[in-house]
Amino acid sequence: MQSVVCRLVSYASCEDREPQITRLVTRQDILTIITKSMPQSRQNIDFNFKIAFAGNAGVGKTALMVRFTKGTFQERLCTVGICNETKILSIDDSSRVQLEIWDTAGQERFRTITQSYYRRATGLILLYDITKYESLTGLTHWIDDVKSYALADVLMILVGAKQDLAAEKREVTEEQARKFASNYPEIVDVVETSAKNSVNIETVFITLSRALKNKYEKKAQPQSPTFPNTIDNQPKPSLFASLCSVNRCCN
Numbered sequence: 001m002q003s004v005v006c007r008l009v010s011y012a013s014c015e016d017r018e019p020q021i022t023r024l025v026t027r028q029d030i031l032t033i034i035t036k037s038m039p040q041s042r043q044n045i046d047f048n049f050k051i052a053f054a055g056n057a058g059v060g061k062t063a064l065m066v067r068f069t070k071g072t073f074q075e076r077l078c079t080v081g082i083c084n085e086t087k088i089l090s091i092d093d094s095s096r097v098q099l100e101i102w103d104t105a106g107q108e109r110f111r112t113i114t115q116s117y118y119r120r121a122t123g124l125i126l127l128y129d130i131t132k133y134e135s136l137t138g139l140t141h142w143i144d145d146v147k148s149y150a151l152a153d154v155l156m157i158l159v160g161a162k163q164d165l166a167a168e169k170r171e172v173t174e175e176q177a178r179k180f181a182s183n184y185p186e187i188v189d190v191v192e193t194s195a196k197n198s199v200n201i202e203t204v205f206i207t208l209s210r211a212l213k214n215k216y217e218k219k220a221q222p223q224s225p226t227f228p229n230t231i232d233n234q235p236k237p238s239l240f241a242s243l244c245s246v247n248r249c250c251n
């Protein structure tokens with residue numbers, strides 16, 4: 001919006017310099033400016049989904065988000081403030097899906113994740129650490145929280161993180177995870193990932209996005225860049241810049 005305002009200001013000052021061209025800025029002008037100020041890649045978006053995380057501290061939520069959105073992995077990360085990142089995916093070569101991915105801000109350490117974090121999330125990534133059995137069972141509490149705060153029909157994917165440590169430290173088998181998932185019809189799939197070695201990272205987001213797309217297509221909702229979850233009234237990443245940073249761990 002800031003850039004739109006800047007453009008309007010420069011548009012107006014341009015008119016000042018050329019007084020012979022005097023006309024009002026119409027609604028159409030504003031729409032054209034807004035469209036032009038959107039990066040090409042943000043146009044023609046079929047769906048917008050807000051994706052949030054649930055899972056114990058230390059299971060690898062931030063590492064998964066950073067690997068997916070920035071393509072990097074750093075040992076000993078800590079999350080400060082509230083982070084969201086936006087990424088666009090093509091699903092089955094036919095739909096462009098914009099994901100707004102919200103990391104927790106470390107509140108899970110104190111079990112103080114608030115209603116506002118889950119509000120309007122359409123998709124949820126439930127993360128456990130395959131080297132810690134209690135991180136799988138602990139998800140029961142997070143799912144209870146999600147069910148009381150999130151949209152009633154939120155879809156979830158169960159993700160076993162740190163798959164690169166399977167050989168020496170595995171405590172949870174994929175079968176145990178699938179059995180856990182079978183108790184929750186909202187869980188669309190179970191995937192093991194490694195943010196460290198970049199294994200199955202895109203699979204998580206594509207699988208969840210595809211399930212969400214199929215669900216909303218069935219509902220025959222209008223195609224709109226702001227459907228089903230308008231993000232326009234959410235704080236933009238730039239406004240969050242001072243709150244949101246992922247640093248080397250301060251522990």
Ligand SMILES: Nc1nc2c(ncn2[C@@H]2O[C@H](COP(=O)(O)OP(=O)(O)O)[C@@H](O)[C@H]2O)c(=O)[nH]1
Binds near residue numbers: 060063076195196
């Ligand atoms: N070996 C390995 N370590 C990981 C992986 N993902 C995260 N970690 C480590 O696990 C710790 C906690 O990760 P973090 O993303 O901060 O967890 P969060 O508290 O759930 O956000 C950090 O030391 C990460 O480097 C992974 O895929 N493999």
Ligand SMILES: [Mg+2]
Binds near residue numbers: 062063078103
């Ligand atoms: Mg974190």
